[in-house]
Each structure stands twice: as C-alpha cells, then as structure tokens.
Amino acid sequence: MAAMTATGRPLLNRRLAEFGTTVFAEMSALAVATGAINLGQGFPDTDGPEEVREAAVRALRDGRGNQYPPGPGVPELRAAVAEHQRRFHGLSYDPDTEVLVTAGATEAIAAALLALVEPGDEVIALEPYYDSYAACVAMAGGTRVPVTLRPDHGGDRPAYRLDLDELRDAVTPRTRLLLLNTPHNPTGTVLTRAELTAVAELAVERDLLVVTDEVYEHLVYEGEHLPIASLPGMRERTVTISSAGKTFSFTGWKVGWVTAVPELVTAVRSAKQYLTYVSAGPFQYAVAEALALPDAYYRGLREDLRAKRDLLVAGLAATGLTVHRPAGTYFVTTDIRPLGESDGMAFCRSLPERCGVVAVPNVVFYDRAAEGAHFVRFAFCKREAVLEEAVRRLEEGLRGGAV
Numbered sequence: 001m002a003a004m005t006a007t008g009r010p011l012l013n014r015r016l017a018e019f020g021t022t023v024f025a026e027m028s029a030l031a032v033a034t035g036a037i038n039l040g041q042g043f044p045d046t047d048g049p050e051e052v053r054e055a056a057v058r059a060l061r062d063g064r065g066n067q068y069p070p071g072p073g074v075p076e077l078r079a080a081v082a083e084h085q086r087r088f089h090g091l092s093y094d095p096d097t098e099v100l101v102t103a104g105a106t107e108a109i110a111a112a113l114l115a116l117v118e119p120g121d122e123v124i125a126l127e128p129y130y131d132s133y134a135a136c137v138a139m140a141g142g143t144r145v146p147v148t149l150r151p152d153h154g155g156d157r158p159a160y161r162l163d164l165d166e167l168r169d170a171v172t173p174r175t176r177l178l179l180l181n182t183p184h185n186p187t188g189t190v191l192t193r194a195e196l197t198a199v200a201e202l203a204v205e206r207d208l209l210v211v212t213d214e215v216y217e218h219l220v221y222e223g224e225h226l227p228i229a230s231l232p233g234m235r236e237r238t239v240t241i242s243s244a245g246k247t248f249s250f251t252g253w254k255v256g257w258v259t260a261v262p263e264l265v266t267a268v269r270s271a272k273q274y275l276t277y278v279s280a281g282p283f284q285y286a287v288a289e290a291l292a293l294p295d296a297y298y299r300g301l302r303e304d305l306r307a308k309r310d311l312l313v314a315g316l317a318a319t320g321l322t323v324h325r326p327a328g329t330y331f332v333t334t335d336i337r338p339l340g341e342s343d344g345m346a347f348c349r350s351l352p353e354r355c356g357v358v359a360v361p362n363v364v365f366y367d368r369a370a371e372g373a374h375f376v377r378f379a380f381c382k383r384e385a386v387l388e389e390a391v392r393r394l395e396e397g398l399r400g401g402a403v
Contacts, residue, residue, distance in 0.1 A: 015138045022131055023364040027348065036352035037390045039312075039378045040360040042185070042330060046383060048249035049290065049297065056253075056286035065281025071273055073101025073257070073284060080288040081257045088217075089227050091235075097262040100269050103279040104254035105215045105243040110136045111272035112211045112239050112258065113177075117142040121176035126162065128365030128372050130185050130213070137179075145170050146367045149187055151324055151335075160187040160324065160333075164198045171202065177209045178202075183216035183225060186362055186377045187333055188326020190223045197231060204233040209264075211239045215256075218247045218298050221306040222327040229259075236261050239268060244287040246330075247301070249381075253283040305330055305380070308387055312380040315391030319398040321376075330381040333362060337374050339398060344376045355397030357390050 003011040010017065024041045031038035047053060059065055065074065072078065078095035085091040093099055102108040109132060117123060119141030125133050127146035137144040147167045149160040178199065182191040191199075203210050210228060217225045229238040243256035258268050309325075312332055317323045322335035341347050344361035352358055362375035380387060 015141065016135065019135050019138070023360055024131075027358050027360055030349070030352050031358040034352040034356070034358075036356045036358045037382075037386060037393070038358045039380070039382065039390055040348075040358040042246075042379045042381060043251045044249040044381045045386060046249065049293065052248055052250065052286050052290040052293075055289040056283050059282035059285040064285050065283070067281070069278050069281040069284060071278055072269065073099065074281070074288070076288040077101055077255075077257075077284040077291075080291040081259065084291045085227075085240075085259055089230055091227060091230055091259070093259045094262075098259055098265055100258040100265050100272065101284060102241075102256040102258060102272060103276045104245065105213060105241050105256040106132050107254075107272065107275055107279075108241040108243075108256045108258050108268070109133065109179075109211065109213060110139065111268050111275060112241070113137060113140040113142065113179075115267040115271040116140075116209055116211070116239075116264075117176055120174065122172060122174045123177050123179055124167070124170050124175060125179040126181060126184065127367060128186055128362050128375075129179075129181065131364055133179055133181075134367075142176070143174070144367065145175070148366075148368060148371055149184065149189060150371075160184070160189040162189075162191060162195050164195065167199065168202055171206050171208070175206065175208060177211060179211050179213075180228065181213040183214075183220055183328025185216065185329050186331050186360075186365055187324065188329045188331055190220055190225060190327040192223060193226050196226055196228050200228055200231040200234045203237060207237075209237050209239070210234065212241065214240060214242045215246050216329045217242055218301060219305055219330060220328040221302060221309060225328070239264050244283075244290060247298075248287070248290045250283075253280055253287070255280050255283050255287045308380040308382070308384060311384065311387050312378060312391065315387070315394065316378065318391070319394050321398075330379055332378045332380060334376050334378065335374055336376055342374050344373055348376060351397075356393045357397075 027040040078099040081099045082093045082095040113136045117140040121142045122145050123137045123142045124145045127148045147170050152161040229235050229240050239260045245251035320338050324333045348359050348361045360377045362372040366372035
C-alpha cells in the first residue's frame with residue numbers, strides 16, 4: 001500500500017507511483033537471506049585488473065580527486081574517453097566540449113532524458129528494457145513507447161530480433177527520442193549493421209534524437225558492436241553513453257560518460273550538474289588508465305566471458321529450460337514454459353528454496369507483461385566454480401523435482 005500523508009494524500013509523486021523497490025534489490029536480499037548463489041544482479045564476483053585498482057589507490061594517496069573534481073570530469077579521463085572512441089570506433093570527439101563524465105551510465109541516462117524530453121514527449125525504447133529507463137522517462141514527464149524484441153526462432157541469429165516495421169509504426173508526431181541499448185540487456189542481442197542503419201535512417205527522416213546505452217560494448221561474442229553515432233547523419237543527433245563498470249569489473253566505482261556534439265553535451269550537463277554535480281574523483285584517474293589497457297586485455301575479457309556464457313548456456317539447457325544464447329552482455333534469458341511453468345516472478349521467488357540459486361524475472365523489464373511473463377534472466381559474470389555449482393544445483397532441483 002502506498003504511503004500517505006495524514007490527510008490521505010500519497011507521499012510519492014504520481015510520476016513514480018508505479019515504481020517500488022527494484023527487482024534487483026529484492027532478489028539480492030533473497031540471495032542473502034537463503035544463502036543462494038546470486039545469478040540475478042549483474043555484478044562480477046571478482047575485482048578487475050590489479051593495475052587499475054592500484055591506480056585508484058595512487059590517486060587517493062596523491063590527493064588527486066579527493067576534493068571536488070571539475071564538473072565535466074577530470075581532463076585525463078575526458079581525454080581517455082575521446083581516445084577510446086577513436087581507437088575502437090573511429091569516432092572523433094573533443095575531450096573539452098564533447099565528453100562529459102557521469103556517476104555511472106544510469107545517471108547519464110537520467111540526465112539525458114531530463115535534459116532532452118519535454119512533458120508529453122514520446123520516448124521509444126526497445127522492450128524488455130533495463131528498469132531505470134522507465135523510471136527516467138517518467139521523471140522527465142515523457143511517455144514511454146515500447147517496441148518489443150522477440151526471440152528469433154528461425155534463421156541463424158541467436159537471441160532476439162528487432163522488428164523494424166513495428167519500430168517505424170511506433171513513431172508519431174509526438175516522438176522526441178529513441179532510447180537504444182546494444183548490446184542489449186536483458187536479451188543479450190547485438191543489433192546488426194543492417195538494423196542500426198535502418199534505425200539511423202528513421203531517426204534522420206523523422207528528425208529524432210537518439211540516446212544509446214553502450215555499456216556492454218566490449219562484451220560481444222558474436223557479430224560486432226557498431227555505435228550508431230558512426231552512421232551517416234547520426235553524430236549530430238546521438239548521445240552515446242558508456243561506463244567503466246562492465247568493462248573493468250569495478251561496478252561500485254560508478255564512473256560513466258557521455259559523448260556527443262557540444263550542444264547535446266551542454267544540454268545533458270545542464271541536468272547532470274543538479275543531480276550529483278561531480279562524483280568518484282580518484283576513480284576517474286584510475287579509469288583513465290584503464291581505458292588505455294592493451295588490446296590483449298579486452299580480448300581476454302571477451303574470451304573469459306564467452307567461455308562462462310557457454311558453460312551456463314549448456315547447463316541451463318540441461319535442466320529443460322529453453323535457452324536464448326546471447327550474442328553479448330553477461331546475461332542469458334531462458335523460457336520456463338518447457339518446465340510446465342509460466343509465471344517468471346513466482347518461479348524466481350521459489351528458486352532459492354528449490355535450487356539454492358537466484359535469478360531475475362524478465363517481466364519487470366516489460367510494459368506488456370504478457371510478453372515477458374515466462375522469461376527468466378541468469379548472469380554469468382561469476383567465477384567458473386560458482387557457475388558450475390549453480391548449474392549442479394539447478395539440474396538437481398529442476399530436473400529432480402526438488403521443492
């Protein structure tokens with residue numbers, strides 16, 4: 001029941017009334033309470049490179065970033081982000097006017113939507129979507145319009161497919177912005193060059209802004225990651241967002257960034273400065289060094305996670321679940337209907353007792369609940385031994401009928 005004032009007026013404003021405690025908090029608390037293996041929330045169970053951690057310690061000891069850093073971010077990190085975009089994607093950005101450091105990608109998304117969306121504007125997002133997207137659109141006063149990704153049951157592509165006709169039909173005169181996420185959480189799909197080209201052509205044709213969440217840009221196992229900002233007509237209308245957490249396994253540092261043309265960066269900074277203003281001072285210097293790690297680091301990260309993906313995919317398939325193999329990210333989506341179940345939320349709430357494992361129900365990522373009711377997401381960004389034990393428990397609990 002919603003909290004009320006003494007006179008019966010709701011305490012929480014109506015824009016956020018539909019949002020309660022996130023499913024990640026609920027499922028992580030369930031993992032702690034039951035001692036279950038947490039394959040729900042997407043955080044690694046080991047730290048990233050030692051040299052990056054030592055860079056943060058060195059910055060602390062040297063007094064760099066212990067006081068307020070510059071509002072746009074420390075110059076070293078802004079330069080490193082610009083170099084990263086050039087090195088990996090062939091994109092040229094001015095570190096002084098086209099890069100903004102944020103408190104993780106989540107703040108970047110919030111600031112972008114608060115800055116760019118007027119009340120009543122429509123924001124199209126690819127459903128299922130990370131739950132903060134819906135809350136950020138609501139805080140901006142926008143209207144979210146889902147375009148649903150659905151499993152690809154034919155052809156040779158893994159995971160999910162974007163219906164470009166559905167996307168085009170979703171655009172109306174009130175549409176202001178497309179909110180993209182590729183590689184995509186939770187489905188693990190990586191939008192193809194053909195798909196992104198079609199999206200770009202639509203954005204140019206209808207004069208739409210694009211905010212793109214690319215935090216899993218280095219976690220691609222099949223296909224390629226293509227920033228939509230690199231396509232014709234898109235640089236001047238795209239806000240590209242990424243962060244250090246997923247790439248370097250320091251999710252608690254909350255260091256993210258925006259790259260865009262000066263006008264868009266200025267707009268996003270106008271909102272961001274009244275959210276956190278600045279954050280993570282010493283960690284910014286460490287992430288600057290992390291972005292300069294050699295290609296071997298990025299290659300090793302992908303190879304390690306690809307092997308863990310394959311381990312978990314095989315184990316989940318052995319339980320009888322239908323598994324949609326991800327092309328990117330570190331999540332695997334499964335369909336529970338082959339087990340005779342259809343309620344993903346109930347399944348996930350019972351899973352710790354049944355199997356000693358925690359997962360996340362995908363239904364919380366959908367506006368159209370019926371589309372996602374039977375899907376469940378598992379994370380594979382864990383140590384191999386942890387994944388093997390989780391698979392053993394799932395096979396015993398689900399195939400053995402333990403309750």
